[in-house]
Amino acid sequence: MAKTKPVLVPVQPTNNRYELDQCALYKVRSKKRLAQLLFTEISSLTALSQQSNNYKNFIIPGEACIFTGKATKSRKVQEPKRKLREVHQRILSLLSRIHTSEYAHAAIQGKSYRSNALAHVSADCIATYDLRKFYPSTSISLVYRFWVHQMKCSPDVAELLTKLTCYESGLPTGSPLSPLLSLLSNKLMLDEMYKLALVKELVFTCYIDDLTFSGKKIPLGLTAIVTRAALRFGHSLSIEKTRIFRKADVEKHVTGTVIRNGQIQAPHNRFKKARKIVEHMAHLDSFPIEKIKLAEKLAGVLSEAAFLDKRHSMQAITSRIKFQQLKDT
Secondary structure (H helix, E strand, C coil): CCCCCCCCCCCCECCCCECHHHCCCCCCCCHHHHHHHCCCCHHHHHHHCCHHHCEEEEEECCEECCCCCCEECCEEEEEECHHHHHHHHHHHHHHCCECCECCECCCCCCCCHHHHHHCCCCCCEEEEEEECCHHHHCEHHHHHHHHHHHCCCCHHHHHHHHHHHCECCECCCCCCCHHHHHHHHCHHHHHHHHHHHHHCCCEEEEECCEEEEEECCCCCCHHHHHHHHHHHCCCCECHHHCEEECCCCCEEEECCEEEECCEEECCHHHHHHHHHHHHHHCCCCCCHHHHHHHHHHHHHHHHHHHHHCHHHHHHHHHHHHHHHHHHHC
């Protein structure tokens, strides 16, 4: 019997919000109207669009966790200063009310890295990809294209919005707006990934810079296709983070979770970290402030584990109670 070719269906919205053309920022044709929507003056927006004066630049140094030994790389952060941050928050408030595509699981109310993994929980095989330096690589041209083509703003308004929301050549890493704006600005690329998944009979999701495909099998050449698609939009893959999990793999790692026996579970390193924290706390009776800080950290680790797997809910509750007791003494 001939194999039925999958039908390309439109990407459907998954929340109960309004369509993009109902957003207050849709078809803004004047800077005066934009300033009204952003609760400010045109002169203020012009001043805030001068990028170098309106960001705090700093580096979060890389370090190795004393409890797990896991090392993190240093990271450059561009954080908007107060007035610009308020504008970013207002834009985020307006954009966050529009429908988003079913494959998106970040920067959307009711979705998370857990829901991202849950979409792949029954798959035999999973492929995960990481987009390198995703925010800086979401170029000003992609952002401008979003404002002028998707939001239908006039060119001068789109240019001002691009200057307000970008830092140098791309999105700033420390803005609350960047997660959602990166999703919207990269929609053409992500829609292409979604359609590719349909053709290959796969499920596709994205969680910020993490792309995940799953199905009965991962087709040969998928990585090359995804790489070329990303390159067309100015992105590249972190090859060292590409993972292909086969049916025989007992554990499949997706966006900070582990899929094991068809269930979402917390990674082992969360519990390793929790055990090390408990051991460290046992030697801190004469240092109550440090013990309280560690108790708070332990409560956070176990709460995150419970978020992924409800079997750890009691541990999380107990750890929060102990933290509160230490804090109150």
